[in-house]
Amino acid sequence: PAYLFGLVLTTCFILGVVSVFIRKAGTATPAPRVTAQRPTATRAPSPTPGQTAVLFLGIDDLREPAPVLLAVWVATFSLPGRDVFLFGFPTDTLAGEDAQTPLQDLFAWDPSSGPDPAFLTALQAITLLPPRLIVVLDALGFAAAIDYLGGVDLNGIQLSGAEVNAVLNLWQDNPGARVETQARVLEALSQRSPSLGATPDLTPLLAL
Numbered sequence: 001p002a003y004l005f006g007l008v009l010t011t012c013f014i015l016g017v018v019s020v021f022i023r024k025a026g027t028a029t030p031a032p033r034v035t036a037q038r039p040t041a042t043r044a045p046s047p048t049p050g051q052t053a054v055l056f057l058g059i060d061d062l063r064e065p066a067p068v069l070l071a072v073w074v075a076t077f078s079l080p081g082r083d084v085f086l087f088g089f090p091t092d093t094l095a096g097e098d099a100q101t102p103l104q105d106l107f108a109w110d111p112s113s114g115p116d117p118a119f120l121t122a123l124q125a126i127t128l129l130p131p132r133l134i135v136v137l138d139a140l141g142f143a144a145a146i147d148y149l150g151g152v153d154l155n156g157i158q159l160s161g162a163e164v165n166a167v168l169n170l171w172q173d174n175p176g177a178r179v180e181t182q183a184r185v186l187e188a189l190s191q192r193s194p195s196l197g198a199t200p201d202l203t204p205l206l207a208l
Helices: 002-025 117-127 139-148 161-169 175-196
Strands: 052-059 069-077 084-089 133-138 152-154 157-159
Touching: 052 117, 052 139, 069 175, 084 117, 084 175, 133 139, 139 161, 139 175, 152 161, 152 175, 157 161, 161 175
Parallel strands: 052 133
Antiparallel strands: 052 069, 069 084, 152 157
């Protein structure tokens, strides 16, 4: 089924992203940090020829008729290169025709057709690069992915997926701080990747 193919593709992409961090962590240079756009940023760096973008949207619950937008991240890469760059955008970033409407107010989701085309058009004016793939992940799926990796370590405290979501919920009224915290979580997840081994069993994720 299409949804199963999309889940497998998404999982493989995420594993590919974290494997890049693992390889770099093994070199003499410090591991690269996952950085987020500051709340004042309105555009990502201009794309270069050959770049491919994948859009990741985080929402509260896929089962809700009008889910709330919680995360906007764009991953870009250019083959045959091995580097993957992540750009995070606060959900209150202004967009739209008048550039005065927050992304979170423009967002709409339909299970059969995906994100609203008007939202994607407004977002592309910020990210510049049209996405080849759009991944929508809710809080339940995000928590499952964290637990699959064995949790994360934030400031010396081991957190489960549900606990990470609880931390992120503390910033529900501060999108700028929330995207910075999301960046720290992504960085912590990259440190857990070696535990997966060379051939990870994806059954727990596919069971979703």
